[in-house]
Amino acid sequence: MKAFLIVMLGLLLCPTMNGQSMATALLPAVSLGAAARDFDWCSCAHGWLMTCVRDFRKKLESKGYAAGGGGCVLFLQIFYLDHIALPPLSWGHMPRLETLDVATGNDILWLEGTTSNCWK
Incomplete structure (x- = not known):
């Protein structure tokens, strides 16, 4: 253990x-x-x-600069996915996370780059 x-x-x-x-x-x-x-x-x-x-x-x-940092990147990824507000990923209840495949993830990245105010 x-x-x-x-x-x-x-x-x-x-x-x-x-x-x-x-x-x-x-x-x-x-x-x-x-x-x-x-x-x-x-x-x-x-x-x-x-x-x-x-x-x-x-x-x-x-x-004036920092080389990098530590911490749980997985937490940041989940937090990020939980707070984007892009159709059809706008949820009204918790938890708002869902398992994403690569194609859906790429669609989200594309939509985020072309949509303003996607962060809640």
Whole structure:
């Protein structure tokens, strides 16, 4: 279980900027073992993403550039898909996510590029 947590945290939920190693700040989460199923992984991934975004912003403001950042890109993709308002993907209830195939995803990207005010 610990090896699985290390891989999931380091590569998917809470990746670092270099993408090769897990942050030492996440080591306590690895020690959860069997209690991992009761842990709030969404809040953990979101909190890590927000920390990475703040760090990125500080670097950008202080140096004028930033090489990259960490955080859960999957969370950003889901958030993005959940907040676009393009026909026929305008939902009136939660959750508004649906599984997209490549063709539908390409249609969304094309529509977004040609439609103004697609962000809700």
